[in-house]
Amino acid sequence: MSKDIQIPEIGSVGLLRYVWRQLTSMRTALILLLLLGVASIPGSIFPQRTQDPIAVGESFKNSPELSRWLDRFYLFDVYGSPWFSAIYILLFLSLIGCVLPRAIEHFKGARALPPATPKNLNRMEFYSTWAPAGKEIEIARRWLRAKRFRILERDGAISAEKGFLRETGNLLFHLALILVLLGISFSSLFGMRGEAILNVGERFVNTPTSYDSLAYGKLFKEGKLEKFIVSVDKFDAQYNLLSSAPEDYTLNVSLRRGDLVTVEKHVIKVNSPLAIGSTKIYLQANGYSPVVTVRDSNGDVALQGAVPFLPQDANLRSIGAIKAPDAQPQVGFLGSFLPTYQRSGSDGAVSAFPQALDPRLLLSVWSGDLGLDDGLPQSVYRIDTSSMSQIGLKALKPGQTYVYSTGSITFEGYVQWVNLQIVDDSGKNFALLGAIIAILGLLASLFTRRRRVWIRVGENVEIAGLAKNGAPGLEQEMVIFERILKGER
Amino acid sequence: MSNTWAYLSNYSIYSALAVFTLSFLAHAVETAWAVKAPERELASVGGSAPLQASTVISRTLNYKATEKIARIATAMMILGFLLLLAGVIARGVSAGRVPWGNMYEFSITGALAFCAAYLAALQKYNLRWLGLLVSFGILLTLGTAVTVLYVPSAPLVPALKSVWLIIHVITAIISGGVFLLANAIAAAYLYLDSMESKGERTAWTKPLPSLDSLDQLSYRLVALVFPLWSFSVIAGAIWAEAAWGRYWGWDPKETWAFITWVAYAAYLHARVTVGWRGRRAAWLCLFAGSTFLFNYVYVNIWGSGKHTYSGL
């Protein structure tokens, strides 16, 4: 005799259905929503690779062990991490699963009439009764119609309802959230974003190799890169004389589109990017590039050109590295560029103003192995001096030359550089559309008052009202209704 | 010319500070008198009155005795509002732009919005008692602004030159003002609630509104500005798209704006769909409001990221 206990089979379909029902319950959605809020906190505490890769690097340098652990949990990439994605994908599913069926129900029921008048009206939030004078039903019908109630009339009673817009708005709001999420995922799948530093006078051809950094969405095709060439003609920065704060940046560019023949002149400003199809070019940052010529001991040119330096403070004291791997032996310069030179007692040489009024280039000269040949990526703004020795130190004015033991360097002058950000992000239009619909839906939902009103005329006139969602003002509205029925207004 | 306006702005704001102090004192006196009132009534009833009568009187509060000083308190609040308004406008004129470029300016405008929200709500609800808390909050904000946050009037950096800045910041400030008011009411709710659950309300709190109406009021304020706050976040995203090439980058400021939004969405849900009322709802309201404050104070001053315009 088998005494096996019968375990009810749910089976995989049943299990799936169970999970789906749990997932799409409102409670789960709310928990996921709160979880999304909580999960976004670490990203505001730890530096993020996408925003501040330098700070992440520093964290690894200062506390490597801790940083490795943090990295294991994606705490430097919170918003691209599997767990963050998991939360919002689940929320997305939950939202679809619970809002779509409701929306279908709702729009099916759009023409439905309110339920019949219940027996006991005196249990409602508002109730009033008096002796009839005739005509109450007609007056009520007219008034309710005028107030855009939907009406069911039966057996000498009217049952009326309004505020349908509330649920419509509410559903629109939630559906629009889905649209926002879709727009965001669309951006991250099909978008592209890159940056390039260009000296004034240089030209940028929109191909992957022209970028200093470039990131595509997973489904972005390289051939989809917009075809254009921009040349940086002129950059003008204006500063406040008292505070050194920047007041205005103007970038003049020449643009050649796909046909590469016609040249268009454009102006790019901080809040007004240049749009080329769905691609936009933004002015992100700017600085100075000292122009130098490095010669070896024979007087042959080992390096010539403008080298971008990184601004360090509001007065654009900038630092950078000039590397001449072709010189024999290799030579490198760690430099500071001071647009407006000033000697300060405590800090040594500083810049007193961001505009180049009296520029100086301070250099320390290093000779030896630059370490460029072993193929490891290196910052262009730094030099690994571990196998080099310092052979000189000098401050130069434009036009001056410094001669050291193995060659010379001439500070020819400077040009300005701009950092252009080039973005193709068509998903943002969906996100914006979703956001607009969401706000409109929200307004409709929060400010529509739902009302149920009943009137029955038998031995007495009875009226009753109910405010759904506790919308205020029922009392006053019903008192007015009563007065109208009694012919007092 | 612009210097004159800058001085004018500073004088107006200092005067507003003085007037709000008077308003605070008047509210304080009103509250104190309200506490004492029953005893004065008792004394005037005199010893010959039957014992029963005097106990009845000590339980009902003579609110009329404090009416005059309360009116003065509100009048001072209105005067302070006008002075502050003048100060904010003069600040804008002196800089040749909207006065929302650094934390000093955010604070004075925020205090203005808070005051405006209170005065507007006062038209409809019996909220004069809240004036003590409101004037204290304004004093605290303005005091910190003029002592710690003050920076001289100056033009905006290029990234801030945008109409979306105007829209984004003014809506954020108004939302903040109303959120704070909702928080003050939720806090009052919790205070009165704990008092009632221990026994009954003390004398001076008796004329205050019922717990139920406080609960409703803080909800209504949140529901009123939640769409505005959503709009403010969207306007910020539009501005960020124009200035930085991305509409959302999880910058600390953006992250916390999102957290505030989520917290208030959860609050609205908890009330509308789950039916939370009273204590739990008040705590959730306080929590959501504090994420807003945190964003304002912490992220502006100590945070990193692109939004560090505090000018400190």
Ligand code: HEM
């Ligand atoms: C599965 C998911 C969800 C369901 C079933 C759901 C359902 C609801 C319902 C029934 C209401 C009350 C409407 C009313 O009667 O006034 C509501 C309101 C609200 N929901 Fe959701 N919701 C969900 C997810 C979300 C999410 C993810 C958010 C985003 C933040 C959100 C934000 C709101 C807000 C702000 C309100 C209040 C405003 C209003 O009444 O429209 N909901 N939701």
